[in-house]
Amino acid sequence: MAISAALKLPSSSSPTSTFSNPKNPPLKTIIRCRCNSSLPLKTLTTEPHPTFTSVRTFAPATVANLGPGFDFLGCAVDGLGDHVTLAVDPQVHPGHLSIHQITNSANNSVNKKLSTNPNFNCAGIAALAVMKMLDIRSVGLSLSLEKGLPLGSGLGSSAASAAAAAVAVNELFGGHLTVSDLVLAGLESESRVSGYHADNVAPSIMGGFVLIRSYDPLELIELKFPDDKDLFFVLVNPDFEAPTKKMRAALPAEVSMSHHVWNCSQAGALVASVLQGDLRGLGTALSSDRIVEPKRAPLIPGMEAVKKAAIEAGAFGCTISGSGPTAVAIIDSEERGREIGDRMVEAFMREGKLKATAMVRSLDRVGARLVSGIPL
C-alpha cells in the first residue's frame, strides 16, 4: 500500500515526499559534519526497527562543476534520475544486502554493465554505508536499481544511484539520519567509483544548488535559488564517451594568478547569481571558466561549436556538465530551451559528427525522496 496520504507532490509525475521523519531536520543553510571519522557514525544507541517492508525512492540527476564552480558546486535536475526499491528480505542474511536486479528505465531492460555485487555497485556501497551507520544487524535487505540516467554522461549517474540507495535504507528504518550522514554515505560510494567529490551526491540528496565548502570537516552550503524564478537546463548528451579519468587528466597542474583571480571572481558571481535569482548573471558566470573548460572542451568533438550555437540561440550561458560529454545551457523558458537544444544537437552533428539528444529540465528543488512505501 502506497503511503500517498503523507506525501507532498512536487513537479515530478510520481507521488513523492521529502524526508518524512521528524527526526530528520529540515535542510539548513549550512550543514556541517565530520567526514574524516571512520564509518559507522553512531547516531542511535540501539539498532532501529524497519518501519516499512519496502520503500521506493528517487534521486535526481545533477550538473556539477558549472564552469567556474569546478569541483565544489553542483545542482539537481528535475524529472531525470534513478529509482531504488528496497525491501526487507528474509532470504538475505541478517545485516546483509543483496542486489536483486538492475534495470534501465528507458526500455525496462536488464542492465548488464553494472555489478550486482553490492561492494562494487554505487547503490550497494551507499546502502551498506547507511546500514553500517544505523548498525543494522538483524534484518537482511534486497535492493533493485532502476537506472534512469546513462552512465558516463556527466549528469551524476553514480551519485543518483548512491543517493537513492542511501535515502532508501534510511527511510526503511524510520529516517533517523541527517542529511549530512546521507551525503557522507554517498561520498563513501562516490570515492570508490569516481573520486572523493560531493558535488554530485550532495545536490542529488539535498536538491537545488549546493556548495561544498570543505571536506574536513564536511561543510555544505545550500544556495537557495528564488522560488518565484524559472530556471531551465538544456541538457544535450552526445553519443560519445568522455571517461572521468581522461577528463581529469586534461586539467592543468598549475594555473596562472590572473586566471585564478578571474575564475574566483566568476565563482563568486555564480554564487551571487544563484542566490539573487539572476539568470543572465548565472549564465554569464557559467560560461566564463578560463581554466577547466578550455582544456576539456577540445576533447569532446564539437563542444566549442555547441556552446557557440547555444549562446547564439539565446541561451544565457553554456558549459560542460560535470566532466562531460553532456553540454548544459541555461535559459528562463522551456520553449526557448527546446529551440536552443535543437541548435545544440545540430552543432554536435555538424562540427563533431556526433548524434546527440536534447532535453529541457527545470531545477529539482527537493532532492532524493521517498516515492512510496509499504508500511510494516
Place this chain on the structure above:
Amino acid sequence: MAISAALKLPSSSSPTSTFSNPKNPPLKTIIRCRCNSSLPLKTLTTEPHPTFTSVRTFAPATVANLGPGFDFLGCAVDGLGDHVTLAVDPQVHPGHLSIHQITNSANNSVNKKLSTNPNFNCAGIAALAVMKMLDIRSVGLSLSLEKGLPLGSGLGSSAASAAAAAVAVNELFGGHLTVSDLVLAGLESESRVSGYHADNVAPSIMGGFVLIRSYDPLELIELKFPDDKDLFFVLVNPDFEAPTKKMRAALPAEVSMSHHVWNCSQAGALVASVLQGDLRGLGTALSSDRIVEPKRAPLIPGMEAVKKAAIEAGAFGCTISGSGPTAVAIIDSEERGREIGDRMVEAFMREGKLKATAMVRSLDRVGARLVSGIPL
C-alpha cells in the same frame, strides 16, 4: 546654508545624504558599463550648470581582498574615511580644478605628503575625470581634501579620496552621472596610483559589499548584507609600512590546481555568507585563503600571531585588509570587537614589536555621499 532639509540621516554623526538627484538611479544589483572606452563618456548633450556653489562629501574606508576575495571583492567601513569640499571658484580658470588644501582630519594639520597638483592627486584625478565626463568648460573649481585615513594602511585611502571627489563634482553639477560613471572616474584615479583595481573604489562609492565581475565591460555586483544583522570589523593598524608594490611582488605567478579549487570554493562561500548574513561562515571563508595571505602575512611582523590572537579571542575570522598592514577581524558585537582588538594590538607588540591601534567599525551600507551643500 546647509541643505539639511533634503537630507537623510544615516548612522554617521554628520548630516548626510545619498545621491540626491533623481536622474541618479538607485543602486541596482548588477551594474554594467563599458570601461574600455576612453573618457569622457558623454551623458549630457549640453554642459550642466552648477546647482551648488559649494558641496561637502564623504567617502568611506574600504576593506578589499577579504581573504579569498583577492582582487575582486571589497566592502565599505562606517565612520572612517575622507571628506572633500568643492566650490565654484571664479579665481580658477574655467574648466580647471585647483586643489586648495589637504589636511589631516585627526589633528587638522596640513598634509604635506600628498601633491596639490590635481594631476598627481587621487582626488584631483577623479574630480578631473568627472569634469571631463560632464564636459565642464565654463566653471573653475577649487577642492579641499580632508584625509581621515592614513596612507598605505590597506584601508583604501586613495580610493576614498577619489570617491569623495568624484561624488563632489557630480553633486555640484546636479548629480547627472550614474554610479558606474563614478566608479569609472575613481578607477581612472586608482589606475594611476595603485593599479587598475576597483575593489576599493567601487565599495567606497556604492557602500556595502561589491564584487567586481569584470573590467571589460565593467560589471559590478552589489552583495547585499541583510539589514537586520550586525557586522563589525576590528581594524588593527600597526606602525609599519607595507607598500602595495612590495606586497604585490610577493604573490606567486602560478597556483596549484588544488589551491585554486580551494580558494574558489572559499570565494563562493564568502559571497554566500554575505548574502545569507551568515557571519560565522563569512569569518571562516575570510580566514581560509591559501594563496595570497600565506605569502603576504610573513612580510608584516606579527601578522600570523595577530590572526591567531583574534581567532582565540572569539573573532569569526581574520585576514589582511587590502595589501596590509592593517589586520581585519570580524565579529557580531562591538564590545567583543574591542576585546578582540586589544588582543590583536598586544600580539602585534609581542610578536612583531610593532605599536598598533585598534578600532571597531560597522559596515557602511551607504557609500560616498553628499554631507552638505550651499545652493546657488
